[in-house]
Amino acid sequence: MTQDKKQESLISEKRLLTLAKKNQQEALSQIHDRYYPQIWRYVCFRLQDTHSCEDIVSEVFYRFLKTLKTKKHTIKNLQAWLFGTTHHVVMDHWRKKYRKPETDLNQDLPITNEESTEQETEKTIRLENVKLLMKDLSEDYQQVLTLRFVNGFSLEETAKTMHKSVGAVKVLQYRAVQSLRKELGQQGWLNE
């Protein structure tokens, strides 16, 4: 049943792509509706800066339009192409702006309610720390963690987006989380 649904979705996605290539507004609109939130989530998890987040999502959709017009037949799987491109744009952003975490961790913290308990605050700080630590992981680790646990991609979808096998994705996600655990342990988060 689930397989049939996926197959249906894939076919309709192909159809969407074909119509988008013809610059049909309805198809482009549907693609935007379907993927904008997901890409937003992916990017914002990686950046934590809403302005940069908007810029990067815009850049991804602009590249999509450009590719539709100039390079025919390069987009075979829309989802994989969009998230692959998003990953590259995010990495380009970091390459340009990357600094070793000099910023005060508290600057990036979301504003908490007055009613937030100390425990909740600590949890929030820990989460933000996880995000910061992720930036120091390899590109593949960052991508696999974001696709799998932020965007909720299945192993197969992640494999297609990253152009890897399902087995390789399994290994990658294990090693990525293992690296994060090691870093958190070194900072004393896990011993408490």
Add this chain to the structure above:
Amino acid sequence: MNKEALFNHAVQRLSSGEPFSEVTKNLPEEIKEMVMIVAEIQQASEQSSLIPQTQTAHKQKFLSKAVEHKAASPFSIFLNLVPRLAILFLVLGISLTLTGLVSAQSVPGDVLYGVKRTFEQVQLNLTNASSGKVQLEEVFDARRVREVQKMFESQRRDEVQFAGWLDMSVKGRLSIEGLPLIFPADFAGQVDHLGNAYVEVTGQLQPDGVLVKSLQLRLFNLSGVLTQSEDNQWFIDGVPFEQSPETRIVGVLKAGQQADMTAVHIMDERFLALVIVIRDQAEGNITNPPLSFSPSTTPSDSPSLLENTLPVVPTLTRRVTTPLTTNNQNVENEPTNSLINTAVPSKTNTPQPALTETEEPEESHTEEAQETEEMEHPATKTDEADNTKHTPETTRTNQG
């Protein structure tokens, strides 16, 4: 189950919605911590909530961008065509170059010989300057000679046409670029004075050389601005030329004027003008009707000197040649070592059959008007000339 399998299994259960406590029950501490990190990432991702207005605003921008792209699409189509056109031109260029290279080795009778001549004609047509055109014609003449040499070496017996400088050996044998010329017995003694002339030959390849059927001075057409150096040397389009008393000048020869000229080659770089027509500078027109001389890249276009005829001055009709008669003392009296004299005999000695042969002049026509008419109808005059050159009686009448 190893650690990796345990972790992946736990993650799968967590993703399918099982509570964290259930998933991590009985898991080793290390894996439990790892699953906890995954759960935290999942929770953190939920914080990055999207404001619907942001999405709507972006969607509008995105769709309007798409419309802009559509408007620019004709250019995109052109851009897409560019690489294809480039490939097409490249393939075309390569095939033309290859054909050109292969055809360059061809000789008359070969399949690609026509291609070679077409390339040459295109080159000639693309050359505007007279100096360049003349040089190109000489290059092509040299090619023709090489082709004939090749055919001669491969013992072919074709009819050939070529042009070049006549060389005379010590033994008095004439040749062009080493190609021996064989003259029929009845031409004996009549061509000796042609040594060092630039001539065109039509003949038949024989085992010992080329049996000459006709031999004529090679004509060149030049046009451009006339200039004169301090030592009174005249140039047309930068090409130096000489005049003889017999050179016909239509108009007044003056530096700075546009002119058309028909000439023969007398030295490496110099030409002897046979006819010079000055163009009307004010209107850019030719003062008189143009001469019908054609650029004599095709040997058959030039006046015949042999073919039972004598070497002569090309007259205004260009096609008219002085008949060779065995008792024509005029020719035999010509100085034999001067090409200029050979090419342009004096008026008194040279019969002008074409001029006197004009059959339908109006009464009011002057001699010049008759010449003009001949220029306009060269073909007619050629026929007349052909008739003339085989009738010594007519010639004698004309001379009289």
